[in-house]
Amino acid sequence: MGLDEHRYSLLVRWTGNTGSGTSSYRGYSRDHDIEIPGLPVLKGSADPTFHGDRQRYNPEQLLLAALSQCHMLSFLHVAVKHGVVVTGYEDHAEGLMRTNRDGSGQFESVTLRPKVTTASAVAADLMEELHRGANAVCFIARSVNFPVRHEASAAVDPGPAA
Numbered sequence: 001m002g003l004d005e006h007r008y009s010l011l012v013r014w015t016g017n018t019g020s021g022t023s024s025y026r027g028y029s030r031d032h033d034i035e036i037p038g039l040p041v042l043k044g045s046a047d048p049t050f051h052g053d054r055q056r057y058n059p060e061q062l063l064l065a066a067l068s069q070c071h072m073l074s075f076l077h078v079a080v081k082h083g084v085v086v087t088g089y090e091d092h093a094e095g096l097m098r099t100n101r102d103g104s105g106q107f108e109s110v111t112l113r114p115k116v117t118t119a120s121a122v123a124a125d126l127m128e129e130l131h132r133g134a135n136a137v138c139f140i141a142r143s144v145n146f147p148v149r150h151e152a153s154a155a156v157d158p159g160p161a162a
Contacts, residue, residue, distance in 0.1 A: 011035040012044070031056060060097055060107075066140045067110050067148055068093040074134035075114065082130060087157040088117030111149045117157050127154050 016029030030046035031053055046052030047060055068091045079086050091114040099105035116127070131150050135141050141148045 016045075026051060029053070060095065063107065064093050064095045064110060067095075067138075067144070068112055070138040070140035071112050071114065071131075071134055071148070071150075074138040075116070075130060078130050078133040078137070079118075082126065084122055084126070084130065085119035086116055087119050088115075088155075090115050107144070107146045109147045109149060110144075111151060113151045113153070115153045115155065117155045119157050121156050122154060124154075127152065 011034075013033045013035060014031075015033055016031040018028055020027055022028050030051055032044045034042040034044050036042075043056045044062075045056035045058060047058045048054045052058055072089055072091060075089070076086055091112050093110065093112045095110040096108045097105055098108055114131070122130075131152050135148060135150065138148075
């Protein structure tokens with residue numbers, strides 16, 4: 001494997017056999033575990049709409065989380081390269097998925113709403129450039145076939161309270 005290749009692996013284990021396997025559509029649980037060595041087990045299921053457990057993460061949420069995380073990490077990297085000191089970051093992301101009559105479906109878009117707090121004021125055009133740059137280098141956003149939009153906002157850190 002070359003320096004430019006990175007491989008990731010994990011184990012997904014279905015834990016939802018309630019005794020009769022998949023003998024009927026409603027006769028099994030969608031529960032599963034996502035196991036990555038050295039990390040806590042991530043408890044997964046389907047979206048409740050598709051007979052999943054709302055107490056567990058579903059793949060659609062995890063895809064949205066991956067896009068949001070990737071943009072944040074890419075943004076922080078791009079900010080450092082531009083000398084912008086970020087002191088806070090949160091994102092209220094949303095994804096739009098449509099299902100088709102045949103039971104298939106796909107994400108149509110994701111909108112990230114990062115609110116970035118910086119140590120000092122940053123010009124709006126530079127902030128937009130940082131988000132465009134983050135989107136351009138985000139591995140996950142570059143891998144999906146739907147638009148990942150940004151509705152960013154910025155604030156200046158007021159510093160320590162007196």
